[in-house]
Amino acid sequence: MRHDFLLLLPAIACYASVVQAAELGSVRGRVLDDASQPVAGAGIVLEGVNVAGQMIAKTNNSGTFQILSVPPGNHELLVTREGFAPMRYKVHVRTNQSSFVPVTLQRADTAGEEIVVEEALPVIDATRSATSTELSVDLIQNLPVGRSFQDVTNMVPGVYGRVDTQSGGPSGGNPSVRGEGQYGNNYLIDGISTRDPATKTFGSDVNFDAIQEIQVYTDGLPAEFGEATGMLVNVVTKDGADEHFGSAAYFGHLSAAPGTYMILDTTEGMEVERDKRDFLNHELSLTAGGPIMKERLWYFAAIDMGRSKIEYEAMDPDHPYTSFNGQGLGKLTWFVNDDITAQYQVGYAFNNIENYETSGLYAPEAQALYESRDLTNILTFRWRPSASSNLELKLSSLNSSIDVVPASGEEEVPSVIDFDTGAITGNYDSFDYNDRSRLGGSLKFTQVVEDVLGDHTFKVGIEEWMLKDAREIVYTGSWSEGEGDGYQFWRLDSGGYPCTAGGDYLDCYGFTEYSNVGEPLGHKGLVTVGFLQDDWQIGPLTLNLGVRIENERLYQNEGDVIYDKWAPAPRLGAAWDVTGDSKTLVSVNAGRYYDLAGNTFADWGDTRSAYVYKEYQYDPSTGEYVMIWEQNPETNPLVYCTEQSLEYWDGEDPDMGALAREACNQYGMLKPYHTDKIVVGIEREILPLFAVGVKAILSQTRDIPEDVDYDLDVWVIANPESKLRDYRALEFTVEKKYDGVWQALASYTLSEAKGTTPGQFELASGGQTGSNGNEVGVYLDDVNDRDVRQMYFDYGYGWLLDGLSGLGTVDDDAGYYGYLPYHSFHVVKVAGSYTAPWGTTVGAVYEYDSGHAWQRRSMVELYGDYFGFPEGRGSRFMPAVHYFDLRAAHSFRLGGKRSVEVSVDAFNVLDLESPITYYENDNPMFGLTMYRQSPRSVRAGLKFVY
């Protein structure tokens, strides 16, 4: 019957169900007869459990075909032609990749018996020069990995994610990739960016069991994608299907490493023996999907609830960190007809944390509560206006709130910071309310054009996004009951200032006063994007040609535009299918990748600052507190080196405007921040499903914004030449795709990440807990005019320059150019699993890191913090670290598709304790171990699947 139906196929290619989108892939092939001649007019039908109906095409005169917009996963492809035996192939489709099917039809007098081809199809997409790693559900569910998409990306070559080099300690879920910092990544869920507009970190979690595939681009991002100088993670969640499916699972995860280790206690000022981190996590996960109406209406839903209790090393065991969190996802897909699909999905996530501060410096009464809420809505329309074109419209809204408030709930009780130990008592210092949103949509159109100087797949699109953030901070602490607010007092017992809590606070060393002076901070960014790309196939050569044009407008001061920039980004590549069978690929790719300045950038120079910050210190000679520092953005603003901002200041304060123009001329008007990258690679499938590759990567990042002190009165945000990053690497990869038995993903990356700043511009370089040093501001804040500098020394103000490290020239006298904190020369990653015929699966993950860079930081008296790099940036390297995790699981078949899987994962099996963060400030604690590898832990799971 099916063959009869195929004979009724229209004469031109057509597709059903779904059309081209960021979360889909494609299938292409070439049909030859047994004399190696092209077969025109052959019928192609693609079917699969998550394909509604059939996706249909027909070969052209060259015998080639292409089916766009295929959901990732395992499908079957049937090839028919009158006079030949039908042939059926198993095709695995990966997100944003084109799976190649070489077909050789056998002549038959009649329709003949269907030939099922068991031979594996090529795994290399020889039409693209971009580098991405596809983490299929088969891979991520069979390996010992954390149950989050963030953890899973750690196995991708070029991703440095095991250590949080920003704050110290184990990964915080925002890795550094290809020499870019933790803020250079973009996180898409079903084609929609969920990146936090303020922090530029991942914005939403996803139910792990709802993930169908994760695609991680590390190089050569096509023009369709942006907002990433590091990696772009494209998480594709499961959709409904014509058959019911689902799972119910419980996981218990607990520490399994009794004992102690030596770790720095900053209150003691030395390494002390501490119990290893003790924790217990529970997780319940439910998924369900299927047809409401077959081939017309599908549903998918997932719920995940978790509860964690963690006793961090330095915390009071009676007041552990506890978290109650959950995520929910719901999807409805309506196939209106063969050409039109509509889909709505909603996601919700929450996290409630008690005893949020884990450093051990916060007394129980000074602890904080953390609450986050995320709500995501995505509406997708897909339409095929003609047989060779597709149109997709996506509208989405993402809203999130993060509140960090005192556990005490008290507004009037002040917090007291102990200057001897850093300990905080009394109360938490503020109620911090944050709201963020991303609203907008995209319209993308795909057109296939054949036989015009080769075959083309054009894709053109526009996007418009509104990114908003709002923050309200209410500082706690009254001097006395009912008298003012926003006071934090300073204790210095060693100096005779006990600062008695609950007293009159006249025995304190000093205090900080925050006063609210304006409305809660809020910023808006409007992002407009247009892109055009053409995958132009000329025989074995495919040119990937694209350009992406982005415009970002940032608003502050109730509507003032302070930044309005256009950024054209070419994306060019060439992929050569050397052997013509999609098994040997030589590629080169070069492109420019812009990132948004982002909402925090608008906050940076906001003159409506929500508070004025003042510091007072006790003067024994007068018995009174004297103000020693004031930070008031209304009187000391940052001026953006943009025409809009300079014109604003010309009107507000012409003298300031004139000085700011001088400064901007010296340091450069703001330009969009970008990375330029070139990648050359070769990849060869040496055995079925088994490919090896090597690539060389060279990139540089420039035009990173920086605040520069021009003359101690005027500060500007400009593009100093000396703020830059360089990266180069040689990377070897081995990948074995899953065949139901075994799979592997391994890589060796030899790389060098250097620069004068690891981040963008959001965070200060000081701080004891990490290897950051984000700004080069201190270096550039140095007085760099030789004559002026001489005056400082001659008039007795040399101390103001001490510790600033140099003349602030691009020659880097100050040693600010060096190895960045996430730099590691050698990283080896091996992950794989084996499934025995009787249903037992063993998985393992190993990672070797030769040690990331760190450095000594020196005190800069002017700022009262450790901002200097006396030995140069990245002058030291951490010890090498090995990570080894194991998994064993057995699946009990219950009949039909039903099964129960019992699993045990062991993380850090050998319970290795290598230091991963040293204390960097130049005082007696320098070089002591702040964090070690996470101790051994075990996760047990029970999962029912149907």
Next chain:
Amino acid sequence: MRILRIGIPLLCLFQLSCDPLGFRAVSISPIYGWVDGCIDVQVSGHGFDDDVSGKVGGLALENVVLPDPETQKLDVGFTFWARVPANPTQEAGFADLEVTSGGETDSVVDAFYFVACPATGYEEYLSTDTATEGDTITLYGCGIDASAHKVRVGPSKPVDLTSVCGTSQVSFTAPNPGEAGTWYVGIFDASGKTQIYPDPACDISVPYGAVDTGITDTAEGDSCAGVPTLTYGGAR
């Protein structure tokens, strides 16, 4: 050695991971000091061998001290301590830092500044701000000639000075100022009667009590600002 220096980077693709840091001078702290010298400094960078030495403005650093491999192992190869000698020209100005180690030399342009001495017998600070009679006190400053100058603490009798290092560090034995209190420390000529520093407008004995200093003006304005004091008798 030459073969290794050329060959190892060539063997390493892109020269990656081969002697990644090497030798480099980065900073000197503090970044300025009197032309009189005797400035204790810390020179930092990386790749310092045991034979490391340095110069500031072409003047060899004295008293080079290397980190103790047992107790200061984190400093080994990264730093050394030394003393900047007096600038023989006595001219203020920028000076380059030059560090030599393992046969290589690296320099940091204008890394240090020689500051001219603002006055003869200029006092900057004392080794302590409290004293009892008989304590040895070190006075830091510049232009203090131990053989030609004496010191008085408030109304005390003049006491002799001993050079600790050139004319920028001298020591004296705390004299008896007559009564407890906080007293200015002044530099006098060899007779002990003519106040050289601070300016005579700052009567070092005022306001704590008159004594036969030969000075008739009283302290006013800022002329006493910054002059070091010693407190006797535990008063604050």
